[in-house]
Amino acid sequence: MFDLGNVKKWFRELPVQGEFATIRIVSSHSENISVRSDVLSPVSSGNDSGYMITVYSGDGSGYAASTDFSQDGIKKTYGLAKKWAEFNKTRSVVPFSEIEMLNPNGKYGSPIERRWEDMKLGDKIDYLKMLNLEMNKEPNIVDRMASLNFIRKNVWYITSQGGETLHEFDYIIPFLSLTAAKEGAIQRRSRDSFAIAMQGGIEVFEKVGFDRENAIRLAVEANELLDAPNCPEGKMDLVLDPGQMVLQIHESIGHPLEIDRILGDERNYAGTSFVTPDMIGTFKYGSELLNVTFDPTVQGEFGTYLFDDDGNKAEKEYMIEKGILKRGLGSNISQNRSALPGVANSRATNWNRPPVDRMANLNMEPGNSTFDEMVASVEKGIFMKTNLSWSIDDSRNKFQFGCEWGQLIENGKLTKVVKNPNYRGISRYFWNNLKMVGNRDTLEIKGVPNCGKAEPNQAIFVGHASPAALFAGVEVFGGE
Amino acid sequence: MKNYFYKLADHTVNLAKNGEFIYLNFSGEQSDFVRFNHARIRQNGFVEQYYLSISLIHDQKQTGSFLTLTLNEEQDLKNIDKAVENLRETIKEVDKDPYLLYSTDVVSTETEEESHLPDPDEIVADIMKEAGGSDLVGILSTGNIVAGFANSAGQKNWFEKPSFNFDWSIYHTTDKAVKAGYAGYYWNSDEFSKKMDKVKAELEIMKREALTIKPGKYRVYLAPAALDSFMSVLGWGGFGLKSQKTKNSALVKLVENEVQLHEKITILEHCKDGGNPNFNSKGFIKPHCTALIENGMHKGSLISPRSAKEYGVEQNGANSMESPEALEMCSGNIESSEILKELGTGIYLNHVHYLNYSERLSCRMTGMSRFAAFYVENGEIIAPINVMRFDESLFRMLGENFVGATAQRERMMSTNTYGGRQTDSTLLPGIIVKDFSFTL
Numbered sequence: 001m002f003d004l005g006n007v008k009k010w011f012r013e014l015p016v017q018g019e020f021a022t023i024r025i026v027s028s029h030s031e032n033i034s035v036r037s038d039v040l041s042p043v044s045s046g047n048d049s050g051y052m053i054t055v056y057s058g059d060g061s062g063y064a065a066s067t068d069f070s071q072d073g074i075k076k077t078y079g080l081a082k083k084w085a086e087f088n089k090t091r092s093v094v095p096f097s098e099i100e101m102l103n104p105n106g107k108y109g110s111p112i113e114r115r116w117e118d119m120k121l122g123d124k125i126d127y128l129k130m131l132n133l134e135m136n137k138e139p140n141i142v143d144r145m146a147s148l149n150f151i152r153k154n155v156w157y158i159t160s161q162g163g164e165t166l167h168e169f170d171y172i173i174p175f176l177s178l179t180a181a182k183e184g185a186i187q188r189r190s191r192d193s194f195a196i197a198m199q200g201g202i203e204v205f206e207k208v209g210f211d212r213e214n215a216i217r218l219a220v221e222a223n224e225l226l227d228a229p230n231c232p233e234g235k236m237d238l239v240l241d242p243g244q245m246v247l248q249i250h251e252s253i254g255h256p257l258e259i260d261r262i263l264g265d266e267r268n269y270a271g272t273s274f275v276t277p278d279m280i281g282t283f284k285y286g287s288e289l290l291n292v293t294f295d296p297t298v299q300g301e302f303g304t305y306l307f308d309d310d311g312n313k314a315e316k317e318y319m320i321e322k323g324i325l326k327r328g329l330g331s332n333i334s335q336n337r338s339a340l341p342g343v344a345n346s347r348a349t350n351w352n353r354p355p356v357d358r359m360a361n362l363n364m365e366p367g368n369s370t371f372d373e374m375v376a377s378v379e380k381g382i383f384m385k386t387n388l389s390w391s392i393d394d395s396r397n398k399f400q401f402g403c404e405w406g407q408l409i410e411n412g413k414l415t416k417v418v419k420n421p422n423y424r425g426i427s428r429y430f431w432n433n434l435k436m437v438g439n440r441d442t443l444e445i446k447g448v449p450n451c452g453k454a455e456p457n458q459a460i461f462v463g464h465a466s467p468a469a470l471f472a473g474v475e476v477f478g479g480e
Numbered sequence: 481m482k483n484y485f486y487k488l489a490d491h492t493v494n495l496a497k498n499g500e501f502i503y504l505n506f507s508g509e510q511s512d513f514v515r516f517n518h519a520r521i522r523q524n525g526f527v528e529q530y531y532l533s534i535s536l537i538h539d540q541k542q543t544g545s546f547l548t549l550t551l552n553e554e555q556d557l558k559n560i561d562k563a564v565e566n567l568r569e570t571i572k573e574v575d576k577d578p579y580l581l582y583s584t585d586v587v588s589t590e591t592e593e594e595s596h597l598p599d600p601d602e603i604v605a606d607i608m609k610e611a612g613g614s615d616l617v618g619i620l621s622t623g624n625i626v627a628g629f630a631n632s633a634g635q636k637n638w639f640e641k642p643s644f645n646f647d648w649s650i651y652h653t654t655d656k657a658v659k660a661g662y663a664g665y666y667w668n669s670d671e672f673s674k675k676m677d678k679v680k681a682e683l684e685i686m687k688r689e690a691l692t693i694k695p696g697k698y699r700v701y702l703a704p705a706a707l708d709s710f711m712s713v714l715g716w717g718g719f720g721l722k723s724q725k726t727k728n729s730a731l732v733k734l735v736e737n738e739v740q741l742h743e744k745i746t747i748l749e750h751c752k753d754g755g756n757p758n759f760n761s762k763g764f765i766k767p768h769c770t771a772l773i774e775n776g777m778h779k780g781s782l783i784s785p786r787s788a789k790e791y792g793v794e795q796n797g798a799n800s801m802e803s804p805e806a807l808e809m810c811s812g813n814i815e816s817s818e819i820l821k822e823l824g825t826g827i828y829l830n831h832v833h834y835l836n837y838s839e840r841l842s843c844r845m846t847g848m849s850r851f852a853a854f855y856v857e858n859g860e861i862i863a864p865i866n867v868m869r870f871d872e873s874l875f876r877m878l879g880e881n882f883v884g885a886t887a888q889r890e891r892m893m894s895t896n897t898y899g900g901r902q903t904d905s906t907l908l909p910g911i912i913v914k915d916f917s918f919t920l
Contacts, residue, residue, distance in 0.1 A: 001559075037726075040575045042535070045566070046546040047559075050529065063525030067548045080526045087601055091608065093520035121573045143726035181727040184738075186841050188728075265517045267657065268618040268649045271833070271850075352527045391836040393848040393867050395655055398920050400846045400869060402838055420839055424869065424920050455619035455647075456513050456527075456897035475920075479839040480873070 001027075002049060002069035008158060010071045011053075014078050018057070019085070020101040021078065021160040024309060025051040026153065026351035033121070034147035035128035038136075043121070050351035055081040059097045060089035065352045099336045102311035103163030110170040110199040111299050116150050119202050124148060127205075131176060134215035138223050140182045146215070149173040149449075157311060165307045171461065173197040173449050174210040180222035187225035187419060189218040189404055192243035193387050197302050197447035197461065207300070207445075221405060224417045231406045231421040231478030237381030237435070238423055238474040239374055242444035244403055245466035247387040249364055250448070252427035253285070253292055254462075256396035257319060258453075259330025259338050260357040270453045271394030274428055275325070280340050283325040286431030291365035292320040294329065294343040295465075302447025302463035303360035310355055312344030319343075319362070323432075330357045349458040356454045361463035367437025374436045374470045381409040382476055384421045392427075400424040406478075420479030430471065438467030481508065481530075481626050482592070482638050484551070489630035491557055492534060495564045496632045502564070503582055505533040505761050506628035508549075509901050512600040514620040516648065519611040521604075529900065530626075533761075534560065536567040540576040543567050581785035581795065583763030586635045591754050595642035596666045597622055603644065606669050610676040611650075614683075618648025625901055627757045639757035641665065641903070646672075647895040649851060650679055656690065656864060658682040659705075659831055659851040663893040682830075682852050688863045691855050695868075697915040699826030699883070701819055701856075704890035704908045706829045710874060711807055711906060713835045713845055719749070719772050720802025721781040725791060730843040730874070734778045739843075739875050741776035742882040746810040748772060749782060751797070755893070756805050756903035759797075760784075766797030772804075776879070808907040812885025819886060821859040822912055828854040828861065838871050846871040846919075869920040876915070883912035 004025070011023045027049040034041040052065040055078065062084025066077040119127075131146040151171040158164045174197070177190035196208035205211060240248060256273040260266060275283070296304050296314035305314055310331050318326050330338065331346035334357050348355040375383065389402035406421030407414050445465040452459045485506045496502045508530035515523040533546040545563045549556050597603075600622050607620065622644035629637040645663040658679045662672050702710075717723035718730045733739040751758060752768040759765055762785045771779040782802040788795035799805065814822050827849075835847035849868045854861045886909040894904040 039578060042542040042544050042577065043570055043574050044544040044546075045570070046533075047563075048531075048546075048548050050548055052525075054525075061523075063523070065525065065527040065529070067529065067550050068552070069550060070552060073550075084524045084526065087604075088521040088524055091521045091604075093517050093522050121570065125574070143728060179727055186727045186732065263517070264615075264617060264651075265515070265522050267517075267651060268647065268659070272655055352529050354523050354525060356523075389836045389838055389846070391834045391838075391846045391848070391869075393869070394833050394850050395867070398848065398867065398869050400838065400871065400920070402836075422838055426920075452898070455515050456511075456621065456901075459898055480842045480844065 004156070007069055007074065010074045011158060014075065016160040020056040022054045023051055023158050024351065025156040028151055028153035031150045032147065033124055033128060034145070035125065035132050036145045037143060038129065038132050040125055052351050052354065053077050053081045055085040056096050056101060057082065057085040058089045059092050059095050060085040060087070061092065061096050062088065063354050094333060094337055099333055102332065103159045103161045104165050104307045104311040104313065105163060106306050107166045108306035109168040112170055112201040114202040116170060116201055130212065131215045134212050135178045135219045137216065138219035140180045140223055140226060141178050141219055142181045143179040145175065145177045147175045157307065157309065159311065163311055167305055169199060170201060171197065171199055171302070172204040174205065174208060176210060176215060176218065178218055178222055180226055182226045185226045187222050188388065189222040190386060191218065192446065194450060195243055195246050195387070195446045195448050197449050198300050198445065199302060199304060200300050225405065225419045228417045228419040231382070231418040231476060233477040235473050236476055237378045237409070238471045238476065239378065239381065239383040239409065239468060241385035241468050242442065242446065242466045243386050244384055245364060245469055246446045246448065246464040247390055247401060249292065249362060249464055249466060250359065250462065251390060251392045252396060252399055252430065254329065254359040254362045256427060257329045258357045259328040259334035259340055259342055262328060263334065263337055266453065269455050271396065274395040274397045277338060277340055280325055280328055284323050284432065285320050285325045286323045287434040288322045289367055289434050289437045290320055290323045290431055291318065293317065293363050293365060294319050294345065294360065295363050296344065296360040298361050298445065298463070298465065301361045301445050301465060302461050304463065305360065308344040308346045308355070309348045310346035312346060314344045314360070317343050329359060347460060349460050353456060353458045358453065358460050359451065359462045361465065363465040364467065366440045366443045366467040368439055369436040371438055371442050371468055374438065374468065375409055375414055376412040377436060377470065378409040379411060382421060383407045383409055383414060397427050399427060418478065421476065422478065423474050423476045425474055433472045434469060435472045436470040438469060442468040482640065485628045486636060488532065488556060488560065489636060492560050492564070493630055493632045495561070499538060501537040501632045503535050503631035503763055504629065507531050507900065509623060509625045511621055511623040511901055514600060514604055517617045519608065519614055519616040534563055534567065536564065536571055537580065537582065538571055540580055541571050541574050542577050542580055543570045543574060579786045579789040581762065581789040583631065583635065584633050586633050587765050588636045589758055589765065590638045591758060592638060592640045593642065593665065595624060597642050597644055598667055603667055606672060607646065610673055615651040616648055617651065618646065620644070620646045621897060621901055625903060629759050629763050631763050635763055637759040645893055645895055650683055652683055652686045655867060656686045657851050658686060661892065661895065685854060685861055686852060686864050690864045690866045692866045693827070693855065693868060693918060695919050697917055699823060699912065699914045700916040701823045701826065701828045701910060701912050703830045703910045705892060706832045707908045707911055708892050708906050709832045709835050709847065710845060711908065713837070714874065715803045715807065717802065719782045719804055721783045721787040721791060722802055724781055730837060730840045731778065732841065733875070739879065741773060741875065741878045743776045744812060744885065745776050745878045745882065746774050748808045749804050749806060750808040751806045755905050760799055764795060764797050770796050805904045809909060811887050811889050811909045814884045814886050814912065816886045816888045816910065819910060820856055820861065822884070823856050824859060825857045827865065828856050842873050843875045844871065844873040868918045870917060871919045872917045877913045881914045881916070883914055885909040885911045
């Protein structure tokens with residue numbers, strides 16, 4: 001470990017003159033417990049501590065990251081960051097001298113009702129074994145997995161001009177999944193794939209349905225899918241549950257609104273965006289029912305924080321209001337470069353990666369319809385839940401998504417279960433076919449731990465809350 | 481760094497007592513990253529990171545822990561002692577592990593190469609000079625990568641190989657661009673310049689008015705980088721024994737002989753060139769070559785020590801994810817210089833984007849065209865195409881619809897830097913496929 005007091009002191013003693021410098025210290029402890037088909041995998045844990053110093057000098061900026069917390073280490077790391085900042089003073093695409101650097105102060109802690117440590121390791125293992133056993137009470141189950149990943153992460157952000165913030169996060173990432181096979185048919189069911197992560201303690205298990213009831217249900221549903229016909233092909237109405245809405249919002253609203261994508265930073269890797277700067281403020285992204293917020297203030301949601309990693313204060317903002325695009329996902333640096341309104345979303349995954357524009361909590365606000373009302377309004381359609389597959393073009397326009405579970409809607413009623421349900425569409429038109437939005441009773445808070453982006457690559461934690469929703473006239477198809 | 485790791489290793493493995501066994505995995509890098517946009521620098525910096533992972537085995541039980549190293553010996557030893565004590569506490573609470581398997585035959589190896597890399601600012605100067613006024617975007621990663629293994633039996637393994645990887649695109653407009661890569665151990669300005677010339681030549685074609693093709697079936701050429709994307713998705717458990725046995729692999733039908741690929745399809749895991757560590761995390765030495773698909777038939781699987789124990793077979797040095805690290809596909813007999821002629825009329829795909837399974841059981845993948853995709857007519861490139869979605873089964877692509885592969889293959893070093901710079905690579909030809917489905 002390191003002596004935080006000394007690190008702060010040594011950072012403040014650095015010869016920062018006519019420059020702005022920051023140190024972001026990240027110290028995390030993680031634990032992973034996994035039971036697969038009743039067998040405990042090796043329990044593992046980890047302690048990861050390091051820091052990144054960033055120097056802004058004129059129009060240049062540079063960073064350096066290290067695990068050497070000694071005074072010499074901090075001096076050396078500062079020197080390396082400064083060297084890179086000097087080097088790109090005349091080569092930078094960002095005019096850093098024009099950007100006001102921030103000096104935030106504040107402290108955040110994840111809301112915790114029952115701490116991770118309050119449940120003994122043996123009890124956690126027993127809980128995962130219980131879930132494994134419950135998943136095995138149905139026939140044809142060939143693979144079962146229940147796991148828990150816990151991360152306690154403290155992040156200090158200190159600036160050379162007096163800013164200092166501390167975030168103390170506790171993240172819980174449960175995972176529950178099974179595979180069933182019979183006579184050449186193979187189907188998978190999971191508790192919303194990887195999307196049931198939250199901040200908090202042991203109480204998260206209950207909040208996200210990481211429980212016996214869902215373990216049993218998944219096994220029953222997998223067997224129903226084994227016997228089900230393939231999803232039909234054709235244009236029809238589509239009801240998506242919140243678990244699939246997570247993916248729909250993430251890929252076809254979240255990523256295209258990232259200002260660094262709009263500015264071209266991601267064109268070599270994650271891609272660009274069909275959204276252009278002139279569309280912000282006027283573009284009709286969706287029907288009047290579409291209201292999407294960037295809200296890093298939701299208690300317990302996976303991407304909640306007080307300040308982003310460049311010191312911007314996190315606040316709730318409407319990205320899309322009554323269908324109209326209001327702003328982009330970009331922090332102070334991107335806002336300055338683009339002259340577009342943005343949000344506090346400059347985020348890094350760890351001490352060894354620099355922050356870029358990311359989603360945090362990107363939520364769809366609930367509407368007025370009950371789930372039953374949405375189904376009742378459909379003459380010919382399909383209900384899909386739990387994401388299985390996702391693919392979208394580099395402009396975030398042409399997408400194709402697949403789900404684990406499909407159920408036909410005929411004359412206002414849920415009828416036959418169908419397997420291998422997929423649908424495809426084009427983002428810029430798809431959301432305009434949003435016909436009904438579920439009310440607060442249908443809303444679920446979800447989180448995903450694996451949003452990939454940036455060069456060097458970063459997989460970051462993102463929250464999405466969404467109600468169920470109904471879309472008109474979607475191209476749907478099944479397997480072979 | 482090797483000596484430092486060996487010193488820590490000697491200390492740590494000797495902490496084992498009363499029948500305990502310890503093995504260690506070490507990984508680290510010193511990397512300069514320079515990110516470009518519009519041929520200028522977007523972000524640049526230096527990252528130095530070293531991780532030590534300790535596994536403690538006792539009474540058929542196993543637990544593991546990792547920690548960051550500070551390179552302050554006193555501090556690191558203190559942290560290691562504490563980690564081992566914590567592992568001893570944890571191991572009391574875990575079950576005996578029926579699938580526990582680790583190397584006890586001592587095979588120590590060292591793969592060590594001195595750095596031949598220039599200073600990163602020299603490489604950046606080359607890049608900016610060659611980019612000229614073009615709209616270049618990409619990432620340069622350069623510096624040393626190290627990995628190590630040690631255990632209580634006295635085995636020590638070391639891998640050290642400084643490398644660079646420049647992955648870039650040049651844009652004409654919006655989504656019309658040409659992508660390329662240059663990676664290796666010696667930076668050669670002339671070689672880079674030639675690669676840049678090729679990109680610029682292809683970019684001229686991208687300036688032609690783009691065509692929008694209709695959904696339907698087309699004859700296509702998948703260049704090595706495009707085929708690499710398909711292999712990358714297949715690598716998510718496709719070749720692993722565990723996923724094959726638990727029906728999660730997309731190759732289940734091939735493994736169970738329900739499907740057969742074209743007789744000219746042979747796919748190998750070929751680790752002999754030394755591009756990545758020759759040992760796995762349990763201390764087993766990787767074989768030079770493991771045939772996965774031979775003459776269109778399933779031949780073998782990637783088998784981790786854990787799967788080997790579970791299914792009662794021999795392990796073959798695979799990592800715990802059973803994903804390939806040095807995948808090769810055998811070449812064919814189409815000369816690369818003749819590829820347009822062989823394609824005739826169809827679509828030339830240099831790269832594809834964002835692949836995923838649309839139906840795993842039939843090994844069907846969907847994805848997008850991206851970067852320099854051309855419509856070709858009678859052996860001549862006519863124009864770039866606007867992005868199109870495809871949805872096609874790899875069983876058909878490498879089976880009944882496989883036309884042929886190029887005689888020349890391309891080695892592609894991974895550009896993956898999640899958590900750290902990866903050393904995986906592939907060696908693949910380009911392939912021609914008929915009746916390839918574009919859908920949207």
